[in-house]
Every structure is written in C-alpha cells, then in structure tokens.
Amino acid sequence: MKLDRPDAARTHIRRARSACTVLADDGYGNGVRAAIGRLELRLEDGGPGEGGAWGPPRQRP
Numbered sequence: 568m569k570l571d572r573p574d575a576a577r578t579h580i581r582r583a584r585s586a587c588t589v590l591a592d593d594g595y596g597n598g599v600r601a602a603i604g605r606l607e608l609r610l611e612d613g614g615p616g617e618g619g620a621w622g623p624p625r626q627r628p
Contacts, residue, residue: 573610580606 583603590596 576606576610580610 580603584607587596587599587603590599
C-alpha cells in the first residue's frame with residue numbers, strides 16, 4: 568500500500584461498496600462497482616504487483 572495503511576483502505580472500500588448500492592445498473596454504476604472490485608483484489612493480493620507502482624486507472628478503449 569502506498570500509505571501502508573491496508574486496514575484503513577479496507578474500511579474505505581467496505582464503505583464504498585455499501586454506498587454504491589444506490590447507483591443505477593448502468594454503465595456508470597457498473598464501472599464504479601468494477602473499480603471497487605479491482606481495488607478489493609489489489610488489497611487481497613497485497614499491493615500493486617510486479618512493477619511496484621499502482622499505475623493509472625483503467626480507461627475505456
């Protein structure tokens with residue numbers, strides 16, 4: 568973790584997951600939920616992986 572506070576990050580992700588339930592089932596809502604899911608996976612894996620940097624957020628082609 569960039570700030571080395573994984574417990575705080577997990578708390579914020581849980582809050583985000585709860586808050587996103589009010590979003591519509593459309594492109595925006597699905598994109599937000601997908602981003603939260605990717606962050607959850609990164610936390611489970613313990614960090615950014617091989618490159619050592621988190622990198623930019625995913626963009627649509």
